[in-house]
Amino acid sequence: MTQRTRVPLAVTTSGKPEDSRVARARAAARQWGLPFIPRRKKEPLGPLLESAADAFIVFERESVSLWDQEGSFSFNPGMAHLRRLRILSGQVGGDDALVRVAGLRAGDQFLDCTLGLGQDALVAALVVGPSGRVVGLEKSLALHAVVSEGLEAYDYGPDSARVEPVLADSHAYLRALPSGSFDVVFFDPMFEKPKKSQPAFEMLRRFAEHAPLTSETLEEARRVARRWVVVKGSKYSDDLKKLGLEAEPGSHYTSVIWGRVPAR
Incomplete structure (x- = not known):
């Protein structure tokens, strides 16, 4: 298996994404010029943060969030x-x-x-x-x-x-x-x-x-x-x-x- 090259920022989805959410995430990754990294069902994000990217933009069911190894953030009007x-x-x-x-x-x-x-x-x-x-x-x-x-x-x-x-x-x-x-x-x-x-x-x-x-x-x-x-x-x-x-x-x-x- 070819070893994945680690990148600073990538796009993925939640662990149980709907097909429409995957399509939206892929389109956004293309728009932003970022790699899209598929996530298997129930696959935790932690290992991907260690092996694939320093941070992820994650398309979840209700929102989009930013994750790194120190924490996460999603939009909130606060x-x-x-x-x-x-x-x-x-x-x-x-x-x-x-x-x-x-x-x-x-x-x-x-x-x-x-x-x-x-x-x-x-x-x-x-x-x-x-x-x-x-x-x-x-x-x-x-x-x-x-x-x-x-x-x-x-x-x-x-x-x-x-x-x-x-x-x-x-x-x-x-x-x-x-x-x-x-x-x-x-x-x-x-x-x-x-x-x-x-x-x-x-x-x-x-x-x-x-x-x-x-x-x-x-x-x-x-x-x-x-x-x-x-x-x-x-x-x-x-x-x-x-x-x-x-x-x-x-x-x-x-x-x-x-x-x-x-x-x-």
């Missing part, structure tokens, strides 16, 4: 669901920091340059509504694959735009856009000094390919924005100061701080 419920109940204004700092309103076009788990993009999608647009950029193929599949299946409701996930490097994407393409451009770079976080965020840190936000990328974002460029940071880091941004006034009880700079 706190975005609660934030959207608050907005739907009429608590827009200062209740949600992203909405307040970005000055988001119905009909806006919002570019999320660091889609990650998709939570801020989902909040923006509800605020801009069906007449607006939300595009989310993700450079990591593994994260893009899981989150894009989750966003495709998400129940947005009639009052929300849909998030359009794009596999792209944010700097290259911004450079290719005409000036004034989006009302608000948003960044949530990796914090330099992360706190303890949920398992999903630990997976995000392992697979994310977000380089630190540079002044050059920030200037491209200012060119692309019509109103604001918004940057999320941590009060435990000097990320914003390095970019010449001052933290906007906010709650003293959160570790998240926000900076913004006007379009140019």
Whole structure:
């Protein structure tokens, strides 16, 4: 038997897949340029993680998940669901920091340059509504694959735009856009000094390919924005100061701080 060559990332299915799920997984593997590795009935994933791939995108019955030897992650709207419920109940204004700092309103076009788990993009999608647009950029193929599949299946409701996930490097994407393409451009770079976080965020840190936000990328974002460029940071880091941004006034009880700079 020929020994299987181990790869960094591959696609497979759950141990008891329906034929339609196998076909969907094979098609996605072709789309993403990844190998598809069939999984026998009830075959555990552990041995495949040791012999075939460092990580797997797994098409399961109800979802798509990302697995490595340290854990797993599947799309979950998380706190975005609660934030959207608050907005739907009429608590827009200062209740949600992203909405307040970005000055988001119905009909806006919002570019999320660091889609990650998709939570801020989902909040923006509800605020801009069906007449607006939300595009989310993700450079990591593994994260893009899981989150894009989750966003495709998400129940947005009639009052929300849909998030359009794009596999792209944010700097290259911004450079290719005409000036004034989006009302608000948003960044949530990796914090330099992360706190303890949920398992999903630990997976995000392992697979994310977000380089630190540079002044050059920030200037491209200012060119692309019509109103604001918004940057999320941590009060435990000097990320914003390095970019010449001052933290906007906010709650003293959160570790998240926000900076913004006007379009140019």
